[in-house]
Amino acid sequence: MSATTARDARGSDSAGYRAWVLFVLILVYTFNFIDRQIIGILQVPIKAEFGLTDLQVGLMSGFAFALFYAGIGIPVAALADKKNRVVIMTAALTIWSFFTAICGAAQNYAQLFLARLGVGVGEAGGVAPAYSLIADSFRPNQRSRALAAYSFGIPIGSAIGIILGGVLLSYLDWRAAFIIVGLAGLPLAPLLLFTVKEPERGRFDAKPVTPVGQQSTLRGLIEVLKVLARKPSFWGLSLGAACSSMMGYGLFLWVPSFLMRSFGGELASFIAFMPDALVPDNAGPLLYAAYFYGAVVLIGGIAGIWLGGMLSDKFGVERKSAYALVPAAAFALTVPFLAVAVLTPSLGLVFLAMIVPTALGLVWLGPVISAFQHLVPPHMRATASAVFLFINNLIGIGVGQPAIGLISDQLAASYGDESLRYAILTGCVFYVAAAGLMALTAPRLKNDWEGG
Known part of the structure; x- marks a missing residue:
C-alpha cells in the first residue's frame, strides 16, 4: 500500500492503513515476547540438564x-529519532530472531548466556521506535488505546511462548524449540519493511517539531537527558513501572x-477438558503448567492492558494525573489477589485469583507509555522511551528475575519445593512500591506535559 493512497483529505493516514500498521507492529511485538519469554518454560529442562540453581x-x-x-537500546533509539524507524526495527527483528535460534545450539550454560545476550542486542531496537511510530500514526486522544493495543503483544507473545514451548518439549527438546521459534520470526522482516511506511514526525502535535539536522547521536541523547532532567514525572513513572x-x-x-x-500431578485436571489432539500421549506436568499459565497470561493480560488504555484515554483528557493514578490503583489492588493466588492450596482458585493480578499488573502499559510520548517533543520520543526501557528492563528483568530466584534458593532449606511460593509472595512488596511511586508522581504530570 503506497503512502499517497493511504492518506485522506486531511493529510492523515486512512483508518484502514493505520489498522494495518498497528496489526503488523503487534505481530512483531508478539514475536518479540515469544522469543523473550519462551525460556520461562524451557528453563525447566535446561536447569535439569546443566544442573543450575534458581x-x-x-x-x-x-x-x-x-x-x-537496556544499554544498547538508548543509542539505537537516538538513531531512530533521526533515521528511518521502520528500517531500524526490521534490522532488530532479524537480529533477535537469529540469536533466538542460536540459543538452540548452546552446549553449556556459558554459551546459552552469551546467546541470550545476542537476543537482548536485537530486541534493543524493537520497542522504542515502535512507540514513536504509533505516536505519529494516532492522534493524542487515541494514543493510550493504540499503545495498549500494541502492548497486547506482551500477553499474546508470552502466552504463545509458554504454551508453544511446552508443546514442543512434548515432541522434541528445548534446543529444537529455540530454533523453531527463532526461524519463525524471520519472515516478518520483509512484511514490516515493505508494508509499513515511515510517518512524518509530530504531525498530530500542537507544537512544531524541532529539526534535528545533522546532530550527532551522542549530542541528541544529551539534549534528551537535559529535557528529562526537568521532568520529575518521567523518573517517577519510570521507577514505578520498573518496580x-x-x-x-x-x-x-x-x-x-x-x-x-507446588501442584505437580494436580495440573492434569486443568486440561482434562481439552481436545486430545492438543495433549500428546507423553504429556506431563510441564505441558500442563504451560497450558495453565498461558491461559492466565492471555486472558488476564489482554483484559488489563485494554482497561488501562481505555481508562487513561477517558479520564486523561481532563486530568493528566490519571495517567499515573490508574496504574497506582491497579498496583495496590494487585497485592491481595496475588497473595491469595500463591497461598491457596486449591488449583482452581489459583487459576481464578492469578488472572486478576495478571490483569492489574499490566494496566500501566497504555497510560504510562502514552504519557512518555507527551513529556518530550516529538523528535525526542524514541530516545526518551529508550531511557525508560533502560530503567524498566535493567531493574525489572535484570534484577527482578534473579532476585526471585535468589530468594527461592535461600528459602529452599526451610521450604523445599515450596520455596518459590514464598519467594513470589515476598516480591509483592515491589507492587506496593510501584503504587506509591505512581501516586506521588500523579500531581506532577500536568506541569510536565508538552501539550497535544
Whole structure:
C-alpha cells in the first residue's frame, strides 16, 4: 500500500492503513515476547540438564538479556529519532530472531548466556521506535488505546511462548524449540519493511517539531537527558513501572516452575477438558503448567492492558494525573489477589485469583507509555522511551528475575519445593512500591506535559 493512497483529505493516514500498521507492529511485538519469554518454560529442562540453581536461571534469562537490551537500546533509539524507524526495527527483528535460534545450539550454560545476550542486542531496537511510530500514526486522544493495543503483544507473545514451548518439549527438546521459534520470526522482516511506511514526525502535535539536522547521536541523547532532567514525572513513572516489572517479568519466568513444584500431578485436571489432539500421549506436568499459565497470561493480560488504555484515554483528557493514578490503583489492588493466588492450596482458585493480578499488573502499559510520548517533543520520543526501557528492563528483568530466584534458593532449606511460593509472595512488596511511586508522581504530570 503506497503512502499517497493511504492518506485522506486531511493529510492523515486512512483508518484502514493505520489498522494495518498497528496489526503488523503487534505481530512483531508478539514475536518479540515469544522469543523473550519462551525460556520461562524451557528453563525447566535446561536447569535439569546443566544442573543450575534458581539464581543461575534468573541471571541467564533476566540479567543476560537485560544487560545489552537496556544499554544498547538508548543509542539505537537516538538513531531512530533521526533515521528511518521502520528500517531500524526490521534490522532488530532479524537480529533477535537469529540469536533466538542460536540459543538452540548452546552446549553449556556459558554459551546459552552469551546467546541470550545476542537476543537482548536485537530486541534493543524493537520497542522504542515502535512507540514513536504509533505516536505519529494516532492522534493524542487515541494514543493510550493504540499503545495498549500494541502492548497486547506482551500477553499474546508470552502466552504463545509458554504454551508453544511446552508443546514442543512434548515432541522434541528445548534446543529444537529455540530454533523453531527463532526461524519463525524471520519472515516478518520483509512484511514490516515493505508494508509499513515511515510517518512524518509530530504531525498530530500542537507544537512544531524541532529539526534535528545533522546532530550527532551522542549530542541528541544529551539534549534528551537535559529535557528529562526537568521532568520529575518521567523518573517517577519510570521507577514505578520498573518496580512493578520486577514482579511482572519475575512471574513470567517463575510461575510455571511454581505450578510444577507446588501442584505437580494436580495440573492434569486443568486440561482434562481439552481436545486430545492438543495433549500428546507423553504429556506431563510441564505441558500442563504451560497450558495453565498461558491461559492466565492471555486472558488476564489482554483484559488489563485494554482497561488501562481505555481508562487513561477517558479520564486523561481532563486530568493528566490519571495517567499515573490508574496504574497506582491497579498496583495496590494487585497485592491481595496475588497473595491469595500463591497461598491457596486449591488449583482452581489459583487459576481464578492469578488472572486478576495478571490483569492489574499490566494496566500501566497504555497510560504510562502514552504519557512518555507527551513529556518530550516529538523528535525526542524514541530516545526518551529508550531511557525508560533502560530503567524498566535493567531493574525489572535484570534484577527482578534473579532476585526471585535468589530468594527461592535461600528459602529452599526451610521450604523445599515450596520455596518459590514464598519467594513470589515476598516480591509483592515491589507492587506496593510501584503504587506509591505512581501516586506521588500523579500531581506532577500536568506541569510536565508538552501539550497535544
